[in-house]
Structure formats: structure tokens, C-alpha cells
Amino acid sequence: MIRFVDVHKSYRVDGKDIPALEPFSLDIADGEVFGIIGHSGAGKSTLIRLINLLERPSGGRILIGDVELTALGDAALRAQRRHIGMIFQHFNLLSSQTVADNIAFPMRLAGERDPTAIRRRVDELLERVGLTVHADKFPSQLSGGQKQRVGIARALANHPSILLCDEATSALDPQTTASVLELLGQINRDLKLTIVLITHEMDVVRRVCDRVAVLDAGRIVEHGEVADVFLHPQHETTRRFVDEALPEEAAGGTSLYAQVPGRILRLSFRGEATWSPTLGRVTRETGVDFNILAGRIDRIKDLPYGQLTLAMQGAGIDQALSSLRAAGIDVEEIAR
Amino acid sequence: MTLAFATPLHELFPNIDDWGELGHACIDTLLMLGGSLALTVLIGLPLGVLLYLTGRGQIREMPKLYGLLSLIVNILRSIPFIILMIVLMPLTHILVGTKLGIRGAIPPLVIGAAPFFARLVETALREVERGVIEASQAMGATTWQIVRHVLLPEARPGIIAGVTVTAIALVAYTAMGGAIGAGGLGDLAYRYGYLSYKSDYMVVTVFLLIVLVQLLQMIGDRVVAHFSQR
Helix, strand or coil, rough: CEEEEEEEEEEECCCCEEEEEEEEEEEECCCCCCEEEEEECCCCCHHHHHHHCCCCCCEEEEEEEEEHHHHHHHHHHHHHHCEEEEEECCCCCCCCCCCCHHHHHHHHHHHCCHHHHHHHHHHHHHHHHHHHCCCCCHHHCCHHHHHHHHHHHHHHHCCCCCCEEECCCCCCCEEEEEEEHHHHHHHHHCCCEEEEEHHHHHHHHHHHCCCCEEEEEEEEEEEEEEEHHHHCCHHHHHHHHHHHHHHHHCCCCCHHHCCCCCCCEEEEEEEHHHHHHHHHHHHHCCCCCEEEEEEEEEEEEEEEEEEEEEEECCCCHHHHHHHHHHHCCCEECHHH | CCCCCHHHHHHHCCCCCHHHHHEEEHHHHHHHHHHHHHHHHHHHHEEEEEEEEHCCCCCCCHHHHHHHHHHHHHHHHCHHHHHHHHHHHHHHHHHHHCCCCHHHHHHHHHHHHHHHHHHHHHHHCCCCHHHHHHHHCCCCCCHHHHHHHHHHHHHHHHHHHHHHHHHHHHHHHHHHHHHHHHHHHHHHHHHHHHHCCCCCHHHHHHHHHHHHHHHHHHHHHHHHHHHHCC
């Protein structure tokens, strides 16, 4: 477990303290994929660097398991850092070293001298990230996605229990992003590794994260299960992020529906409810009629979900709504 | 001279009566260059690393130490080499027991060139991406490991280019040193070519110096290219 207790951070600029992160407490559970989303300058980069103390907090305590990182001396901190892998937006590979040597680098730093042990581990990691044939190339000969795979292999070299991802897919095209995210998900499942990632893309959160915290101007404004945050955003910033991932209503807003007769409803289905014909059954039973205005069916990580915006008419609407709710569907009436 | 090619050379440069002396001067220049370059790198490289590490915003930021080192480097770099040589004579005598010849030339050459080289090293190190250093810190690297395994290998082409520039600057310094008794090609050019009006000495020594500089640059560029093929 990664635990932040009353942590805050400010930078001293020209004798003045500029707050970067307001006091917060947060727990990240073992084995989960935890996303931190925010715009640039929101403090997410600072927040993720607190976990390996690349940034020191101005106050508060940071614990990993039973170890209080903020109380450690330099040597003990370095030893702890070897159990925390990190990957970066711009990969940060050694340009003068081959792929294999880049991956071996953290092992050598940790004092591993046995070339056969290093070779064996490097081969294992190359295979995991699918770069076996590129072992002897230099980073400049690789594509962005391949470089990030080297970064991931390097981060895993010392068998870390935590992997920090600093905007790991922001420099990649959508297709490469998808494959890197898939690799991260696979690593999380296979190695039971805790992953903390920061991003400015809700889509990244939706694809891989279990839980998410939304950061706005140095404050965690919302956090929880991705499905909850995604389907029921509370804070304005969260809503904007969610709209980016659900584009149909983002452009025109709900004022689009001003001319539509009937009551405008947004139905959210989750999990099994997504696949059962509840809406059809309820409308037959209650005699209401509906018109689909917008909709999408997708997945939040492994959880299928659907969102439908309907205009509903008929005498039995209230009864229909309670039947839908009884079937586990969230119903929200949209004002216009 | 009994060599077959000596006759045309002799006709071309009638005042040069001792080609052996010229050969000796060449070797002296090369010895001064080799000795001073080796010591310059030995002193300048760690000094450059220290300048880099203690600089503003770097991983071992120490403003006072950096300010002091920077001041010393700037003072040594601002004194013209020929003056530096004269000023340093007492120190040179203490260090190597003579103020003259190859041995007498090496301390001022090193003291003149090491600060220059250190700045080039500092500049080359600053070209290393911050992110790579941060990644190494995240992996639990010590400062020494970062210097040894990240900074120096990543900046290697830049540092080698710095060695080339420094070597060429040292060629010029050795030639200047000739004027005050250091020996070598500069000494010949000055004594015979300038003081005795034997201008053919001047032509030959300048030609040899040009060849030397050209060679150094070529070798330097080759080595840089070798390490940059990545």
C-alpha cells in the first residue's frame, strides 16, 4: 500500500512559497492500477514524483507498506527506489547503450555483477515486452512505442512492486498508446504489480485504471472507482474530462435537446445490465415510448458499460423509471 | 645530408642546414603536446564534472563552491598564455625543477589549458538530457554512478570534441612557449625564422604545425563520429 498522510508540497520561488499540492491524504492499494488525471500544471507530475521522493514533500508522511520513505536516509532511500520502477513520457533511455544494456542498467546499479544472471533476466524482459530481436540496437533506431517498451522492461528489471508511469503514452500515437496500455494491464495482472499513472487523457484512465483521482490546481477534487467517477462525475473538471471521452454531448451540450418532446433521460448500464434487454421489457410493460438521442457501449477496463440518452413519452414514465432503477440501471434526468 | 631527396629540399630551403634539429623540434613539440594534453584531461575532466554537478539546478547544487571554481577558471582563462608562463615560472621551478625545456613548459601548459577544457566538459555535460539523470535517480543510482555510467558515456562525443579543441589550443600554446625557452617547433620558428631572418625556417615550421593541427582535427572528428553512430 502506498499511503500519503497529510502531504503537501510548495515550491520556493524568489523567497515566496508557491503551493503545488494542497494537503491531501490518499491510499493506493497493492495490485491496483491507480490513475491520476489532471491538466498540465495541476500538480500530477509532482504527485507521482512524491512516491519515489524525486520530489520531497514540504510536509506530511509518505509510506510504502510499513516503510516511511520520508524518514529514510539517502542510502536507505536509494535501496527503496530500486523496488519502484518508473517510466517516462520521453522514455529517458541511455542513448549510448544498447537496448539490452539499457535494460540491464538498473541491475548493474544495484550491484549485480554476474553476466549470465543479467543476460537471463534481460532475455526474459525482452520477451515480455516483445523486443527480443532488437536487443542489440540503440534507442535511436527504435520507434516511440518500442522505446517505451524498453523503458517498461528497464523499470521491471529489479522486480519492483510498484510501477510509476509519468505520462507514459502522451508522446505516442493512438494505436501505439493502446498497445502500451495493454502491456501495462498485462503486467499488472501477471506480476500483481501496483501501477500508478498520471495522464491528461480520460481514455487512458478508462482503459486500464481501477481507481482514479482527479487533480485540479493542486487539489484532489474527486477520487474513486473509475466506473463511478466516469459515469457520475461530481466536479466540473471531472465532467470536462469525461466529456472528452464521451464526445457526443460535449460539443453541443444538452441544449441540443431543447426542441425534443418528452423527458430527456440518461441511462447508465454497468456490467451484466449492459447485455440484458431491460429497456425493451420495461417499455413494453409500462407502455412508454422512447427515442434514442445519443448512446454508446464500451468498456471501463474489463467492465462493460453503456450510456443512452433518451427522450421518453407516455403516461407510465415514473413507473418505467422505477422499474429501470430496480433492474440496476442508473437513471438521471437531464435538464435542458 | 646524404639522403636522395635532400638535394631538392636543400635547394628549396637553403638556410636550413640541420634537418635533424628540425626533427628534434618536432618530437619536442609532440612530447609537450602529449604530456600536457594527458595532464590537462586528467585535471580538467574532474574539474568539469565538479563544475557541472555543483552548478545551479544540478544534482549537487552548491552555489558557493561553484562560484569559487568558476572564478578561478575564469581568471586562469583570461590571462594570455605567454604572461601565464612567465608568472608561473617560480611555481614551475618548484614543480619540475626547471623553468626551461619540455618539462618546464608542461606546468604552464596544463594550468592554462585545464580550465579551458573543464568549461568544455561542463558544457558537454549540460547537453545530457535531464530526464535521463532523473531516470537514474529513480533507479536508486548514487551521484558517482550517475557520473560514471550516465553523464560521461552520454556526453562522450562532446567531451572528445572538447579534447580535440584543447589539443589544438595546446599546439598554439607550445609554439608560443618556444619564445621563452620551451623548445620545439615554436622555438625554431622564433629563433631562426624571426630573430635570424631565416624565413624558410618559418615556412617549414608553420607548415608542420598546420599538418599537426589538421591531423589532430581529423583524428578527433573520426573518434567523435565513431561514438555518435547511435
